[in-house]
Amino acid sequence: MIELAKKHLKKVLRVCGANRNCQYYPCHFDGQVCLWCYCPFYPCGDEELGEMIKRKDGTEIWSCMNCIWVHKPEVACEILREILELTKDKEIDEAIGILNNRELMMKIKENVEKKVGKNNNL
Template sequence: MEKPYWEGKHYAFFSNRECEYFPCHAGADPENFNCLFCYCPLYALGDKCGGNFRMTEKGIKDCTNCQLPHKAQNYGYVTGKYSELAELMRKMREAEKDTQE
């Protein structure tokens, strides 16, 4: 089986062991903790992100228990969602444009 194009590439994994919060999720494996997506780009996808989140009583998405973007093997999953993010942004721009007219 052929490896994904990004597997083993330095741009797909970064571990900041000197960060004051490293690793920032309880129970995470420090040897496999990817800091590249420190602030998850999938947050904006809401319940379609694929991660282990919960909604607070105030309706805020809480990703404390999610390690999806922090596992080295999930780089392809995260970057594979970029087209969904682009579509979401396109719809938001259209809606904003419509309200300005």
């Protein structure tokens, strides 16, 4: 394998695999897929995956600290597949504009749940 390919593959594995070099790894479970470090559905409002919590200042915020769903390999891959299908012929800024639609993102979440389930347990 040429060096440029190795370098690129390392970058892909860091993003798509278990990023054991991250100072926060594992933030959910050992062997998690880190592709969705920042969940594309946040805040999903799904009480099977997260909950509202109070901050120190008394305001509330959505917490997905106990959600492992998006970090499961089959779920992470299916989310990516859904997103790529919608954006495959788009430039990056246009794709982000499309995906910046909450209703669309919740539809993607629903589609993934139908395909792979929504079990939030290991």
